[in-house]
Ligand SMILES: *[C@@H]1O[C@H](CO)[C@@H](O)[C@H](O)[C@H]1NC(C)=O
Ligand SMILES: *[C@@H]1O[C@H](CO)[C@@H](O)[C@H](O)[C@H]1NC(C)=O
Ligand SMILES: *[C@@H]1O[C@H](CO)[C@@H](O)[C@H](O)[C@H]1NC(C)=O
Ligand SMILES: *[C@@H]1O[C@H](CO)[C@@H](O)[C@H](O)[C@H]1NC(C)=O
Ligand SMILES: *[C@@H]1O[C@H](CO)[C@@H](O)[C@H](O)[C@H]1NC(C)=O
Ligand SMILES: *[C@@H]1O[C@H](CO)[C@@H](O)[C@H](O)[C@H]1NC(C)=O
Ligand SMILES: *[C@@H]1O[C@H](CO)[C@@H](O)[C@H](O)[C@H]1NC(C)=O
Ligand SMILES: *[C@@H]1O[C@H](CO)[C@@H](O)[C@H](O)[C@H]1NC(C)=O
Ligand SMILES: *[C@@H]1O[C@H](CO)[C@@H](O)[C@H](O)[C@H]1NC(C)=O
């Protein structure tokens with residue numbers, strides 16, 4: 303398909319270029335139908351009936367330009383509640399279209415539908431969309447690519463080709479059964495059986511070789527690869543044999559280009575890389591496997607591959623050349639992860655908020671609940687796993703979404719007392735945190751922000767149960783990552799390490815294992831915005847909170863009215 307498209311491009315390149323400028327110069331409105339449905343899919347020798355959008359796995363790639371408007375009608379023909387989140391889209395004034403269930407909307411129930419309407423405002427690069435209901439995003443996801451406006455271009459030479467590389471995670475089981483079983487027992491959910499690239503596990507897995515994804519290239523090109531980590535529960539290293547990657551963007555923000563052999567992405571994160579096909583014509587594996595920082599826990603340690611194939615590669619009569627295999631960092635190579643994340647810079651000097659109005663300090667980590675009387679629990683010490691921010695395990699409301707309750711002034715759905723600092727200060731990263739601190743408190747608490755306030759958040763990992771790198775995502779916002787480090791954040795000495803000149807802008811930050819990260823943003827988008835760990839196992843356990851950003855002055859600083867078809871909870 304890719305090569306067909308290329309032929310066409312060759313024929314009509316100049317003509318199309320002109321047409322493009324002429325017809326599409328203005329912002330467009332794109333209409334799409336997403337039918338959520340059961341679809342039989344065979345992977346790892348077995349067919350499962352999975353939930354897809356339009357029968358496609360991964361789901362359809364949306365390609366838009368900065369400034370375009372998307373109107374996506376989602377029709378739920380599956381047996382589960384569903385919502386769709388447009389990961390990384392700012393959703394300025396359109397929080398109703400953000401998607402997390404019971405936060406900005408009630409779920410679209412089986413048989414129901416809801417139309418998401420939003421405009422892309424000042425963002426360019428690679429984002430993605432995914433279900434935000436239970437663990438449906440295991441199979442309900444796709445790329446959302448934002449091209450520059452018609453009269454503008456990339457801040458790097460125009461690549462010859464572009465390809466999305468979506469990393470996923472596959473269970474040889476129904477992922478909803480997996481999470482429901484874990485919720486019932488209190489233990490860790492079963493680990494996955496494979497990772498995938500564009501939906502395929504690749505050569506190293508049983509019954510997968512003939513379907514391995516092939517990305518065709520020609521010698522001497524520079525191509526753009528848009529890598530997305532859509533896995534549920536694992537941060538991933540990604541590398542390509544024989545080819546250096548020039549990182550040019552992440553989470554739909556451009557970066558100062560730098561070259562590397564390996565990148566690390568937490569779930570939710572994207573990274574745009576340029577590769578130059580300057581190697582002997584042949585076949586080269588691209589591969590991804592886990593970066594795993596937790597202790598004493600099992601994880602999926604398999605490796606997914608796709609093949610970068612030079613079209614001029616020698617083609618022996620019987621068997622294609624065996625691809626060259628890259629080297630990947632060890633699973634626990636925190637040094638490699640950290641070397642990558644600390645290399646990211648904005649392309650030039652940026653406007654980092656400095657007069658901080660809200661100086662917040664949030665712990666992120668796991669915990670254990672005592673097993674309810676009369677039950678047996680299969681977490682550590684016979685307890686139930688939990689997780690929290692500032693010791694609050696986020697509990698979703700049931701009768702109204704938080705945004706609906708806020709907008710209509712309905713009491714009793716949430717409280718506004720999420721703590722600005724941990725309720726107890728302790729040595730967060732000690733290997734011996736007192737067990738008296740391990741039990742978290744459930745709550746539906748939000749933190750209120752005035753419109754336009756300058757916010758700084760120190761995100762501090764704790765070693766309770768186990769230290770771990772947590773990919774923390776904020777809905778509705780991009781933020782600057784001004785610093786990260788290991789151990790306990792020290793407000794005396796660590797502020798000196800802040801990069802207030804050219805820090806990277808992202809929507810998801812990988813908070814270092816037994817360490818911290820500091821982020822800053824301006825609260826310029828009214829609504830209710832979930833902040834959570836993007837490891838789904840952790841959000842299931844409560845590693846989340848929400849910001850309630852108040853309206854400012856005038857229409858342009860005010861949340862729009864809810865759409866008439868917004869789903870109700872009852
Ligand atoms: C989880 O794994 C256990 C052990 O292999 C298996 O018995 C159980 O059926 C699995 N659960 C699900 C939901 O697949
Ligand atoms: C792959 O198939 C082989 C041979 O049938 C079997 O021994 C092995 O357990 C399978 N591996 C996986 C990961 O299923
Ligand atoms: C993956 O984990 C399994 C089970 O712990 C182990 O037997 C196997 O050696 C590991 N494989 C790799 C590549 O580390
Ligand atoms: C990483 O794992 C290896 C074994 O695979 C172990 O020898 C090493 O100590 C581990 N490193 C860290 C930092 O945990
Ligand atoms: C590791 O986990 C096992 C099983 O949950 C538990 O029995 C053991 O005590 C744990 N070890 C440590 C050092 O936490
Ligand atoms: C939510 O619904 C339940 C069951 O209908 C009811 O008991 C409860 O009072 C409701 N809560 C609110 C806040 O309306
Ligand atoms: C762990 O903490 C307890 C109580 O705070 C203390 O008695 C014990 O000596 C500590 N153990 C280690 C290995 O630091
Ligand atoms: C969390 O709150 C519970 C209940 O108040 C308390 O027992 C526990 O020590 C607290 N833990 C932390 C880390 O604040
Ligand atoms: C589906 O959504 C409805 C409300 O919209 C809720 O009452 C119900 O519990 C949800 N079902 C599941 C399985 O979460």
Ligand SMILES: [Cu+2]
Nearest residue numbers: 772835837840
């Ligand atoms: Cu986490």
